[in-house]
Amino acid sequence: MTARVALIGANGHGRWHRRSIGDLLVGLADVQPITPPPDVPAFTDHRALLAETRPDVVVICTPPHTHLPIALDALDAGCDLLLEKPPVTSLAAHHTLADAAARAGRACQVGFQALGSRAWTRFRAALDPSLTALTAVASWKRDDAYYARAPWAGRRTVAGRPVVDGVLVNPLAHAVMQALASGTAAGAGRPRLLEVERYRVRPIEVEDTAFARITFETGLTLLVAVTLAGEDFIAGEIEARGPFGRALLEYPTDRLALPGDPAPVEVPGRTDLLTNLLDHRTTGAPLLVPLESTIDFTTVLEALTLPDTPAPQLIDVPDRTIPGINALLRLSADTLSLPSELGVPWAAKPDRRRLPAG
């Protein structure tokens, strides 16, 4: 049976979903004016879309602070979900959504698409409890237009609701998710301690540069060093170290180097998350990114939104590029150290907090 798929949040990244849904698309909803494909109805209220088009599957690609109510309405309407990342913005919301999906007997896949790659499957297979460290490094550049593109860009809250558009949990969320999933794959248990320094180079409410050290239950350390104010581009590298040597996954490009390999090589092939969800509906194939697999991500996200979490510190640089940042990202990852421990003059005091069991 062919599934009927609807999309809520049709512009922005939703345009990519429109193409991926293709002929299965039965309707679109967006609060802003949109141009739907011929013969596809468009709605300004997602509840009208759900009532009138009766989709089997709904792709939700709206701003993060709107995900939960829309997802609950779609579950009420009997739909399976492909929900964009970050799925929700608090642990309470995670549990509300997970409970609602279980009650409705529906599936919720989360849009961390790099977890559908063959490169990730191979990388994950190389991880085991002998791992001594994990790192995630990325250096991107975002201009002012990026922060002007949407009312929620660069915001910590919108209309009193957390939206949390910081580098760790939105623009470079895939790096954090992939690294946390690596800890899970290595049998390290849940993340238990977060030590984080957050910085910004522009007038935004969240960080565009961050160094986070996360300690898992087994004591395994993950160091995430990421920026949107970078020098040379580093796409996003997850490195696992252990007695076996080093394994490296460049997750945006699916380039992989397993221990002993001379250099990373592209491992082509990704299972698209919507295709996997449709397969799950018909064959019971396991979801690649079920909501429950994102609990560690949401635990870290929530720790960045608490009332006593310090605001990111401004680094005043003229051209929104932090001099020497790429070398610092590398040094931080190599030594598993935060800038304040490396004698960096602009470093802030780290925020240290135990992470809840979930």
Ligand SMILES: NC(=O)c1ccc[n+]([C@@H]2O[C@H](COP(=O)([O-])OP(=O)(O)OC[C@H]3O[C@@H](n4cnc5c(N)ncnc54)[C@H](O)[C@@H]3O)[C@@H](O)[C@H]2O)c1
């Ligand atoms: N998986 C990825 O690689 C990836 C990439 C980019 C964005 N995203 C995620 O996709 C989501 C959307 O991001 P974006 O950059 O496209 O945002 P955006 O603001 O550019 O677009 C969101 C769209 O949703 C619409 N919208 C807002 N509230 C709505 C509501 N209540 N009902 C219906 N439509 C509504 C807006 O009008 C807009 O067209 C976010 O969760 C983001 O993190 C994921």
